[in-house]
Amino acid sequence: MTELVDTRTAEPKRFIAGSKDDWEVIIGLEVHAQVSSHAKLFSGASTEFGAEPNSNVSLVDAAMPGMLPVINEECVAQAIRTGLGLNAEINLRSVFDRKNYFYPDLPQGYQISQFKDPIVGEGTITISVGPNKQGEYEDVEIGVERLHLEQDAGKSMHDQHPTMSFVDLNRTGVALMEIVSKPDIRSSEEAKAYVTKLRSILRYLGTCDGNMSEGSMRADVNVSVRRPGEGFGTRCEIKNMNSIRFIGQAIEYESRRQIAILEDGGEIDQETRLYDPVKGETRSMRSKEDAHDYRYFPDPDLLPLEFSQAYVDSLKSNLPELPDAKKARFVSEMGLSAYDASVLVSEKANADFFEKVAEGRDGKVAANWVINNLMGKLKEDDKDISESPISPDQIGSIIDLIKEGTISGQIAKDVFDIVWEEGGDPAQIVEDRGMKQVTDTGAIEAAVDQIIAANPEQVEKAKERPQLAGWFVGQVMKSTGGKANPQAVQALVKQKLGVE
Ligand code: ADP
Numbered sequence: 285m286t287e288l289v290d291t292r293t294a295e296p297k298r299f300i301a302g303s304k305d306d307w308e309v310i311i312g313l314e315v316h317a318q319v320s321s322h323a324k325l326f327s328g329a330s331t332e333f334g335a336e337p338n339s340n341v342s343l344v345d346a347a348m349p350g351m352l353p354v355i356n357e358e359c360v361a362q363a364i365r366t367g368l369g370l371n372a373e374i375n376l377r378s379v380f381d382r383k384n385y386f387y388p389d390l391p392q393g394y395q396i397s398q399f400k401d402p403i404v405g406e407g408t409i410t411i412s413v414g415p416n417k418q419g420e421y422e423d424v425e426i427g428v429e430r431l432h433l434e435q436d437a438g439k440s441m442h443d444q445h446p447t448m449s450f451v452d453l454n455r456t457g458v459a460l461m462e463i464v465s466k467p468d469i470r471s472s473e474e475a476k477a478y479v480t481k482l483r484s485i486l487r488y489l490g491t492c493d494g495n496m497s498e499g500s501m502r503a504d505v506n507v508s509v510r511r512p513g514e515g516f517g518t519r520c521e522i523k524n525m526n527s528i529r530f531i532g533q534a535i536e537y538e539s540r541r542q543i544a545i546l547e548d549g550g551e552i553d554q555e556t557r558l559y560d561p562v563k564g565e566t567r568s569m570r571s572k573e574d575a576h577d578y579r580y581f582p583d584p585d586l587l588p589l590e591f592s593q594a595y596v597d598s599l600k601s602n603l604p605e606l607p608d609a610k611k612a613r614f615v616s617e618m619g620l621s622a623y624d625a626s627v628l629v630s631e632k633a634n635a636d637f638f639e640k641v642a643e644g645r646d647g648k649v650a651a652n653w654v655i656n657n658l659m660g661k662l663k664e665d666d667k668d669i670s671e672s673p674i675s676p677d678q679i680g681s682i683i684d685l686i687k688e689g690t691i692s693g694q695i696a697k698d699v700f701d702i703v704w705e706e707g708g709d710p711a712q713i714v715e716d717r718g719m720k721q722v723t724d725t726g727a728i729e730a731a732v733d734q735i736i737a738a739n740p741e742q743v744e745k746a747k748e749r750p751q752l753a754g755w756f757v758g759q760v761m762k763s764t765g766g767k768a769n770p771q772a773v774q775a776l777v778k779q780k781l782g783v784e
């Protein structure tokens with residue numbers, strides 16, 4: 285296949301220390317993403333997850349004699365959309381090949397895949413790497429080598445019967461996109477960021493649900509190490525990872541295992557390995573067969589896949605706004621920091637929620653509420669944003685109440701907690717529970733006088749060190765249950781203490 289080259293321009297951010305040298309880790313990922321579509325790639329059988337075993341199986345999927353595959357146009361469109369979302373070259377002509385291999389759960393005896401001529405060529409995924417010691421993040425571009433369409437296999441079940449294995453063909457023939465990265469990834473952090481970003485793009489596009497625990501997205505992780513400046517070393521491939529956290533752990537373990545062998549003067553065998561999350565180790569599964577052993581050849585049952593540029597353009601014009609574009613817009617039009625914008629766009633549901641809160645309001649204030657209050661609380665309660673007990677409109681009303689001067693920022697947090705627990709209209713809650721901010725200067729003045737009278741020693745100190753005025757403000761806020769207008773309190777405290 286194509287010769288491996290370093291396409292990465294940015295310097296890697298860190299090296300792993302061996303006992304003698306520093307080492308650079310080289311990673312390339314092959315991600316299998318199940319295409320979101322109602323029917324399979326070459327048959328009309330349903331793709332529904334969790335159905336009764338062998339209930340979603342057509343005669344084509346069961347490889348009955350004489351059955352012919354028929355391409356599902358929606359799966360093709362999904363692959364093209366994904367290619368466009370990865371800024372990749374779309375190939376107007378691609379070819380389906382047979383990859384000959386015995387899979388007990390793929391009765392054809394071969395997998396229909398794409399080899400020499402995939403539907404999508406080179407593209408890129410931009411990841412954000414950091415923070416460094418200065419707290420900065422840097423954008424790094426990771427090359428995508430190709431994306432091709434192929435069939436998934438079914439599932440063998442070895443735990444249902446003491447002496448037999450069963451096969452469930454529901455997944456057999458479901459469309460997968462295999463998305464192959466260039467060996468441009470340089471650390472476990474970058475690998476995790478790559479998978480996270482890819483998943484986010486797929487979810488924005490609606491081309492794969494990205495549910496790794498259900499197996500709709502899984503990654504083969506290729507790892508090698510080298511001394512800085514050397515050429516690529518021999519790699520090992522860790523198969524079928526379905527958790528981003530485990531991908532990170534497997535890379536950390538595997539790179540150190542390889543470094544230890546090389547520093548001892550040994551060699552790395554190119555092999556396929558499995559990660560055991562309980563032991564935190566990778567172990568050998570099989571030595572790598574050469575790709576030619578699969579005896580790929582064009583599937584005689586399928587014509588080459590051809591479509592027009594106009595078709596690609598029409599799909600392109602209907603693509604949704606993707607995370608990078610959304611982030612740029614949040615920064616330029618709403619004044620958010622790059623960091624806040626990337627937190628909000630990482631999940632589409634968060635971005636959508638934020639945009640509803642921000643409608644007609646200050647973007648930064650809205651971002652602050654969503655990131656610090658809402659997302660913090662969701663995390664505490666281990667809830668997803670789709671399960672948020674508080675709606676964008678409710679958060680919006682709280683923000684409005686602060687802006688109008690009806691409540692202080694402090695009280696707003698209490699209102700937020702009440703709405704979170706009990707629901708209801710924030711304005712009504714403030715009204716009913718007497719949470720309105722006290723702007724009546726007479727009442728605030730009385731509270732200030734009382735604190736000043738009760739603390740003569742502090743008053744003396746504050747006259748010498750004016751910054752101690754803050755202490756009085758805090759006491760007054762406390763004594764008024766947070767309801768006093770903080771600006772009014774501050775002004776009065778300074779005036780009464782005679783400090784500036
Ligand atoms: P295969 O299909 O046999 O696994 P490919 O050449 O298609 O082989 O490469 C698969 C993946 O391995 C790609 O993501 C590629 O970037 C990665 N890769 C190739 N060489 C290395 C290497 N030396 N170190 C780490 N990853 C590598």
Ligand code: MG
Pocket residue numbers: 314504521
């Ligand atoms: Mg591979």
